[in-house]
Each structure stands twice: as C-alpha cells, then as structure tokens.
Amino acid sequence: MHKVRRWTSAHFAFLIRGFLFVATAAFLGLLSWGIGTSSLVASMVAGAGLAVIITMTGSVLLAPDDLRSQATERTLRVASATLRHMSGGLTRENAAAVCQLLLAETSAAAISITDTTKTLAYVGDGVLGYTGGTANSPATKKVLKSGRMQTFSNLGEDEWVGTVLDEERGPRELSLPVGIFAPLRVADSIEGTLKLYYRHGREVDRTQLAIARGFGELLSTQLSAYELEAQAELAARAEVKALQAQINPHFLFNTLNTIAALTRTNAVRARDLLREFSVYYRRTLESSESLIPLSEELAQTKRYLKIEKARFGASRIIESEAIELGVEQLLVPGFIVQPLVENAVRHGMRDEGPLHIDVQATTDGDDVLIAVADDGLGMSEEAAKNLLAEPSLNHLASGGKRGAGIAIRNVADRIERFYGRGSGVEIMSKEGAGTAVTLKLMGAAPDAAKIKE
Structure with missing residues (x-):
C-alpha cells in the first residue's frame, strides 16, 4: 500500500510539472503574439495565465518540503516500530516482524535478516513460508566477513534454500538476482545482515542504497542498545551473586552451629529451623533472578x-x-x-x-x-x-x-x-x-x- 501511494504521488507530481511546462510555453506564445499584434485582450489573458502558472509553480516547488516532512515522519514511525521488536534481541520472531515493517518502506521485492550462521526471516513476493535455520549463503558470509554493505547482481539458487515458492508462478518469474546486503554491527562485532532483494538491476538506485544503509545502521543501533541493557542486567545479577557470596559464609557457619546445638537440646525446633534455613537459601538464589x-x-x-x-x-x-x-x-x-x-x-x-x-x-x-x-x-x-x-x-x-x-x-x-x-x-x-x-x-x-x- 505504501509503495502504491508513493508511486502515485511521484507520477502525479511528474504530470503536474509537465502540464505547467506546456501551459507556460503556450501563454508565453500568446503573450508574444498579443504584443506583436497589439492585442490587449490576448496580452491580458496571457499575463493572467502566467500569474496563475507562477502561483501553481510555487506550490509545486514547495512540495519537496512536504515530501521531506512526510518522509521524516515515516522514518520516525518505522524507527519506533522496529525498536519495539529489536529491544527483544535478534530472534526469528523479531526478525520476521522487522522484515515485514521494512518491506513496505522500500522498492525491494523481498527482505531477509540473518544472524552470523543462518537466516532468521524472509518476507516478500513469492514466499509462502520459511524453513528456519537455513545456513547463510556465500554472499552473506562475504558481507559478514568484510563488515561492509555490498550489492550483488547475480545471486544464485543458494540464496533461496528453505523458501516455499508461489505455485502460480514459475521459477524464472520468482528469480531475485539482485540484492543489497548490509551488515548489522554491535560494537566491533558483526552480528548479522539485512538483505534487500530486487528483480531488476535498474531498481537499485541511490535511494535504495541509502535506505539499505540507513536501515542497517538503525537496526545496528537498536541491537547495540539491547546488548547494553542485557549486559547491565547481567552485571546487576552478578553483583547480587557477589554480595551473596560475601555474606553467606559468615551467616552459614553461624546458622549451622546453632542448628547443631539445638539438635542436642530441642530436636523439634532444630528441624523447624533447618526447614526455614533451606527455604531461606532457596529464596535467596531465586530472588536474584x-x-x-x-x-x-x-x-x-x-x-x-x-x-x-x-x-x-x-x-x-x-x-x-x-x-x-x-x-x-x-x-x-x-x-x-x-x-x-x-x-x-x-x-x-x-x-x-x-x-x-x-x-x-x-x-x-x-x-x-x-x-x-x-x-x-x-x-x-x-x-x-x-x-x-x-x-x-x-x-x-x-x-x-x-x-x-x-x-x-x-x-x-x-x-x-x-x-x-x-x-x-x-x-x-x-x-x-x-x-x-x-x-x-x-x-x-x-x-x-x-x-x-
């Protein structure tokens, strides 16, 4: 739907510009004829027409600002939507949801996300389902190794292992030989790739390259934030464990000595205290998690x-x-x-x-x-x-x-x-x-x- 809307808007703007160009030429011709023949009516009509053209041209020239505003709003919306999924890490479910979101914002026929070993999700034309765990293709490994975004114009069949093709189309129709692969980076480590597929090389222009690079950097930033949060949580748990390790030995020995003494004087109370002690330690370990x-x-x-x-x-x-x-x-x-x-x-x-x-x-x-x-x-x-x-x-x-x-x-x-x-x-x-x-x-x-x- 987004692609159809963008295509319609672009073609409508093109038609408007063409109309303005033809109308301007016509009114200029009329103005020249009116001046040459001393026709006041023709000159007035031509002047009025040019005034309208100038006003309309101003509106059209302002359109790019409106388009940029819409693009900015759309980008922020996409960033917010992907963050909800990337905040949970690079899982199959999150990757599939992100692919679905990004596909509507590009001219790509399909999008996939991988980790360092396998494809996590594949969404796009001609795909009815996906068999998870398929090993990364040679092209994907190349990007993982280099850490740089790359374009490919002759992707082979090894890219499509594990996909289920649309039965109504033939293999030739479903061929997606062109791709832009962007690395997903967390700190100094490459943790996966974002891959955009196209049917024809002419579909890959500067805009698509910028989109692939931008989305790759966006997802990398979100994954980095997730990793930082995960590390902070692990650090917090480690601190609790360290605190338990420092406090527990002192308390442990004193409690065992107390229970040992009670076994000689009050066996019932010793059993009760031992039960409480067992629950206490179990809850202590659980509460840190x-x-x-x-x-x-x-x-x-x-x-x-x-x-x-x-x-x-x-x-x-x-x-x-x-x-x-x-x-x-x-x-x-x-x-x-x-x-x-x-x-x-x-x-x-x-x-x-x-x-x-x-x-x-x-x-x-x-x-x-x-x-x-x-x-x-x-x-x-x-x-x-x-x-x-x-x-x-x-x-x-x-x-x-x-x-x-x-x-x-x-x-x-x-x-x-x-x-x-x-x-x-x-x-x-x-x-x-x-x-x-x-x-x-x-x-x-x-x-x-x-x-x-």
Whole structure:
C-alpha cells in the first residue's frame, strides 16, 4: 500500500510539472503574439495565465518540503516500530516482524535478516513460508566477513534454500538476482545482515542504497542498545551473586552451629529451623533472578530474623512492620530489604539488651519509600556517608562496617538502575542512637495504586 501511494504521488507530481511546462510555453506564445499584434485582450489573458502558472509553480516547488516532512515522519514511525521488536534481541520472531515493517518502506521485492550462521526471516513476493535455520549463503558470509554493505547482481539458487515458492508462478518469474546486503554491527562485532532483494538491476538506485544503509545502521543501533541493557542486567545479577557470596559464609557457619546445638537440646525446633534455613537459601538464589512482590522480600527478611533469633535469643531482636495497603504487592528487585536488616543485626547489636528493628513501606506522591530503622549502636555522619562511597574509600567506615558498605552500595546501584535517576538510598545515623536506611523508588507509586484497584 505504501509503495502504491508513493508511486502515485511521484507520477502525479511528474504530470503536474509537465502540464505547467506546456501551459507556460503556450501563454508565453500568446503573450508574444498579443504584443506583436497589439492585442490587449490576448496580452491580458496571457499575463493572467502566467500569474496563475507562477502561483501553481510555487506550490509545486514547495512540495519537496512536504515530501521531506512526510518522509521524516515515516522514518520516525518505522524507527519506533522496529525498536519495539529489536529491544527483544535478534530472534526469528523479531526478525520476521522487522522484515515485514521494512518491506513496505522500500522498492525491494523481498527482505531477509540473518544472524552470523543462518537466516532468521524472509518476507516478500513469492514466499509462502520459511524453513528456519537455513545456513547463510556465500554472499552473506562475504558481507559478514568484510563488515561492509555490498550489492550483488547475480545471486544464485543458494540464496533461496528453505523458501516455499508461489505455485502460480514459475521459477524464472520468482528469480531475485539482485540484492543489497548490509551488515548489522554491535560494537566491533558483526552480528548479522539485512538483505534487500530486487528483480531488476535498474531498481537499485541511490535511494535504495541509502535506505539499505540507513536501515542497517538503525537496526545496528537498536541491537547495540539491547546488548547494553542485557549486559547491565547481567552485571546487576552478578553483583547480587557477589554480595551473596560475601555474606553467606559468615551467616552459614553461624546458622549451622546453632542448628547443631539445638539438635542436642530441642530436636523439634532444630528441624523447624533447618526447614526455614533451606527455604531461606532457596529464596535467596531465586530472588536474584527476577522481580518479586515486596511481600516475598519481607517474608524472606522474617526468615532471616527467625534464624538469628535462634542464635541470639528471641528477646535480643524485636521487629515491627508497617506496610501501606497495596504496596506489599509492588514488584521490586530481590535482595533489597534483607541485607539492610542483616546490617542492623551484624553492626547495630549491643552486647546486652534488645535491638529493635522497624520496617516500613509507604507511598510518597509518585514514589515509594521503604525504610529500615534500628535503635542500635549507630555510627558517625562521616561513617554513614562512606557506606555509599567507592570501594577504595569504604575502609573509612568505622567500626568494621566494610561488609555493610558493600551491601548498601549494591542495593543503591540496583535501585537506581531499575527505577532511574533520583532513586537510591539515604542513610541517617547517630552514634549510640541507631540508624535509619531509606530506599526511594522513583515513580513506583502508580504501580502500587494499580495493585490497590
């Protein structure tokens, strides 16, 4: 439909220009005759006609601006549409959808996309279906190796392995010997190709070359963005794993010693604690892989406190919780509340007396605030500031709180990565009075409101 519309517009503009040229010549001839014969009527008619021609010519000359505006709008629309698919990576489904979108914007008879080893999708005239996994053709391998866009005028049958031809047409009609192959580049690596096929060499002009190059660069940029996002997600998961690896051994040995002691004095409680410990570790590993409801993170925190109470005594740790209605179902990155509570236990407990820990979650305008406060030992303002500092500065945190700094900084980095700038962690502490750590999740309140409804 787009191709028919562009063809009609181009031919209509050509006809208008031809008409204006003929009419201008006619009116100029009439004007010359009127002047030569002193005919006032002929001269007036010719003058009026030329005035109309000048006005119409101005309108036609402005048409390219309108066409450029339409082309810009169309390009932005295509870029937005392809981004929705390329944001999911170079898969067969995404490649097929992108081919379908791009085909309408070119004069090509068919379009295909490959990765480094095989064709992912093929869309165009004479193709009823596609058998995925067909190995790349020699021409495709050539572009993958060179990393440069190339044109081919004698593509052989090896280009069409795996396609299903239209039964109503013969092989000669379906031949697409001409192609423009553009590489898909991610950083310094070629990850695939975009291939435009034509029936005749005369169809490949500067416009088609520019379109192939432009779409190749567009898809490359979108794939690069996808790869960066994927790498950031992997880095975030790796950071969680690293944090777990640093915290777990200390907690593991203390818990096993506690369970071993209970087996001699209270076997029933030892079995219950071992069951809780098993669930705790399984949930810890699962929570690093995906988003979870805040209620699950809070349940995991309670499991941790139950284990620590078995070690220190139930009277040594007293927790309270206040969660605004609806916020408990908000999806959050796993492992963001439990590390803060663990820090309070590890670094806030006095030698005697109970440690009170209060966990709250509430909305604040469009944001969600999650706070963990304790009445423990606390720390200086400088030490609290250094908990969020770079690793090289973290040794400045007094009281042996290096592990606390690693945990809090990890939580802060992941929250900012997920919820955007303005999100993060705020620490308020006073020596001898306790510490309050607040997580700010920017823009998360609308999600909580939907859950309430």
